[in-house]
Amino acid sequence: MTKHLILTLLLSLTVTLAFSQAHTHQLSSHILDISTGQPAAGVPVRLEKLKEKTGKWIPxxxxxxxxxxxxxxxxxxxxxxTGVYKLTFLVADYFKQQNTATFYPFIEVVFQIRDKEHYHVPITLSPYGYSTYRGN
Structure with missing residues (x-):
């Protein structure tokens, strides 16, 4: 291979990796079902924002x-x-499809966005428990 071709391939790979890691949206989420060790696919997740003057959640x-x-x-x-947001993970149907009883028909996670950084709000889930944290 010529030096020019190698440099072109390296530049192309660098641009592709940089582009694929760039966030176009400020918020992401993930559900891992720790009772199965698998991701929880097909779960509806609702995002709402708190209207501070009225105390009401706006879809x-x-x-x-x-x-x-x-x-x-x-x-x-x-x-x-910026403001206070809520993610509602509607997990009842997910567990119903798994033929698994659950204590939680839905899970609400309230958090605050204060800047333009990326926020990742995942949950680890089981039929009788869950946990959340601020990821990256």
Whole structure:
């Protein structure tokens, strides 16, 4: 291979990797079912924003987890506002499809966006428990 071809391939790979890791949306989420060790696919997740003056939750958008249990595209960076948000993970039907009883028909996670950084709000899930944290 020529030096020029090698440099072109390396540059192409670098640009591809940089582009694939760039976030176009400020919020993402992930559900891992720790009772099976698998991602929880097909779970509806609702995003709402607290209207501070009235104390009411305003719907922002609703999405469904992909085959890897992920939602990568909540809150377009160009439209995001700081404030208090809530993700509601509607897990009842997920467990019903697994023929598994659950204590939690849905899980609400409330958090605050204070800046333009990327926020990742995942949950680890089982029929009788869950945990959440701020990921990256």
């Amino acid at each position: 922002v958008e609703e999405k469904i987890t992909d085959s890897q249990g992920r939602i990568k595209d909540f809150l377009d960076y160009n439209k995001t506002e």
